[in-house]
Amino acid sequence: MGPGLTLLLAFAGGVAVANLYYAQPLLGPISVDLGISPAAAGLAMTVVQVGYGLGMMLVVPLGDRFENRRLIVTALLVVALALIGAGLAQNAAMFLAAALVLGISASVAQVIVPFAAHLAPPEARGGVVGKVLSGLLLGMMLARPISSLVADVLGWRAIFLMSAGLVALVAAAIARQVPKRHPGAGFRYRTLLRSMRDLLRAHPVLRRRAGVQFFLFGAFTLFWTVIPLLLASPAYGMSQTGIAIFALIGVTGAAAAPWVGWAADRGWGRIGALAALAASAVAFLLCVPGGAGGPVALGALVVAGILLDCGVASSLVLSQRTVLALGSDSRSRLNGLFFTIFYSGGAVGSAVGAWAFVIGGWELACGIGLAMTIAAAGIHAADRRAASRGH
Structure with a gap:
């Protein structure tokens, strides 16, 4: 497993996880634009985390059943669609529905980690897992300041639409560069x-x-x-x-x-x-x-x-x-x-x-x-x- 492939998987995991946190510093402008209270907007963070938890139990196990590359690419495309839904939402119901789908599909990040462990030789597995996890951690920590910066310049919807494009590009790169893995x-x-x-x-x-x-x-x-x-x-x-x-x-x-x-x-x-x-x-x-x-x-x-x-x-x-x-x-x-x-x-x-x-x-x-x-x-x-x- 070469360093380029490790970097791609780490980046993909970070991009997926970051989507869970983009809304957190934007609850104020989201509530104003959608005409809801800040408390109601705050439900988005709860809903996306509930979705992520459901994904852990319902989506991540599929990595032991279905071909991993196809599963990852499919889930990332669902993430992109959910981000478009969030970015174009005109009311709270649409935004919360998109947040739920986003949380469930973003759990693909936890399919990527064991997939990377499978691709790595045993003597290098710890280093590979560490690098992929570092990508996830970077995504988690950088998401909030990045979304704040983008929202200040382009409005709160821009970060979701921009991320949708980035996720789609990552899905295309994985489809082209990552080998298949058929689980037993x-x-x-x-x-x-x-x-x-x-x-x-x-x-x-x-x-x-x-x-x-x-x-x-x-x-x-x-x-x-x-x-x-x-x-x-x-x-x-x-x-x-x-x-x-x-x-x-x-x-x-x-x-x-x-x-x-x-x-x-x-x-x-x-x-x-x-x-x-x-x-x-x-x-x-x-x-x-x-x-x-x-x-x-x-x-x-x-x-x-x-x-x-x-x-x-x-x-x-x-x-x-x-x-x-x-x-x-x-x-x-x-x-x-x-x-x-x-x-x-x-x-x-x-x-x-x-x-x-x-x-x-x-x-x-x-x-x-x-x-x-x-x-x-x-x-x-x-x-x-x-x-x-x-x-």
Whole structure:
């Protein structure tokens, strides 16, 4: 598997995932244009995430049943159509329907990751998975500032229509450049879905690694849900532009992912996992004084954001590398289960973070984030003990 193909798959995954986040900073102009309340416009983010969760359970497993290249290209074309629908929507119902279809079809990003793992030789699999995941992380972190910039110049509809064209071009490139892969599983669709329950029961490693990521991604989304509220508060008084610039430190996590995968391929995965957990915990310790405001406190928040993003991204690469090695004929289903649990943690973290900030302020939110990283470390310790016993 050459570097060009790896780059194409990483770019495709990032382009697909980015579509989940374009609407988030645009809820104000969307609500005005469609004549609905900001709260109703906010349903778009809920609907697209619900769709993504449905896609994890209903679309991603198809990677073990149908030819992968055709599945990816078809799903990307559906993404493009959903984006056109969102960009041309004239009322809330049309926009929310497009958001639901967009969320479901964008889950193809999680078909791309195990597909890349299949194409990579075993000795380079960690590095390839890390690079593809870095593409997904970049898409997630850059989507919001890019959509804000485009909307400021061309209006909110432009980002959806422009992304539709980009997704269509990516689909064409994959159809031309990516080899076919015919999976071995010949299950009926209902049997395929039922087998996911059996896989979850059969692989305690999957349950433990997904549990670690549930808490780490929960802590991650808690931080990134609450930090804009803190930065916009009187302690810092930042504008939306300043907050968007701060959010760009999330790119560091995407930069770390390929290196962690490379290190895991060379037997340094255990050290990397411990370092990732330690970095995440230290990040929340640094966060506590950040609520005071001022240059020093802001610097502490920047360092905390970098440590947390690198820690969570590194742990994700290592866990996913392990999960994808559990069975070559069931990688898409394993990945779907893994990320369903992963994103569930994110939903919990964002909800708890907003509640904690309102009830107890920045310090309570930091304390909960630290507790979540400690919970992840506890599950990791249990995983290491089980591995030493051969379970």
